[in-house]
Amino acid sequence: MKHLAAYLLLGLGGNTSPSADDVKGVLSSVGIDADEERLDKLIDELKGKDLQELIAEGSTKLASVPSGGGGGGGGAAAAPAAAGGEAAAEEKPAEKEEEKEESDEDMGFGLFD
Numbered sequence: 001m002k003h004l005a006a007y008l009l010l011g012l013g014g015n016t017s018p019s020a021d022d023v024k025g026v027l028s029s030v031g032i033d034a035d036e037e038r039l040d041k042l043i044d045e046l047k048g049k050d051l052q053e054l055i056a057e058g059s060t061k062l063a064s065v066p067s068g069g070g071g072g073g074g075g076a077a078a079a080p081a082a083a084g085g086e087a088a089a090e091e092k093p094a095e096k097e098e099e100k101e102e103s104d105e106d107m108g109f110g111l112f113d
Contacts, residue, residue, distance in 0.1 A: 002027060002032055003023055003027070003034065003035070003038055003039050003042050004042060006018075006023045006026040006027050007023055007042060007043075007046065008051065009026060010022050010023065010026060011051045016051075017047075017048075018043075019043070020034075020039050020040060020043050023039055023042075023043070024039070
């Protein structure tokens with residue numbers, strides 16, 4: 001990814017055909033060493049290709065990929081307000097139940113042991 005990012009940065013900067021040395025220069029300017037094998041493979045695959053066309057082609061491919069569910073259902077509607085004070089008086093405050101922590105002793109081992 002770092003090689004591709006440097007290649008694309010060079011393309012944005014006006015270099016329509018960045019070389020391996022150009023990409024190495026960008027990476028070394030921020031203290032990153034380039035992987036020769038991956039960089040050579042990237043340069044070979046992108047040689048003679050227009051970056052804008054590749055990005056447009058990739059965008060159309062990504063548009064056809066399912067990206068998750070259809071979304072959750074809507075939240076429930078709020079209950080209508082009670083008429084009169086009787087309903088409010090009848091409601092008791094909810095009692096809080098103390099949550100008990102599960103101990104590791106029941107299982108015989110600890111999760112992080």
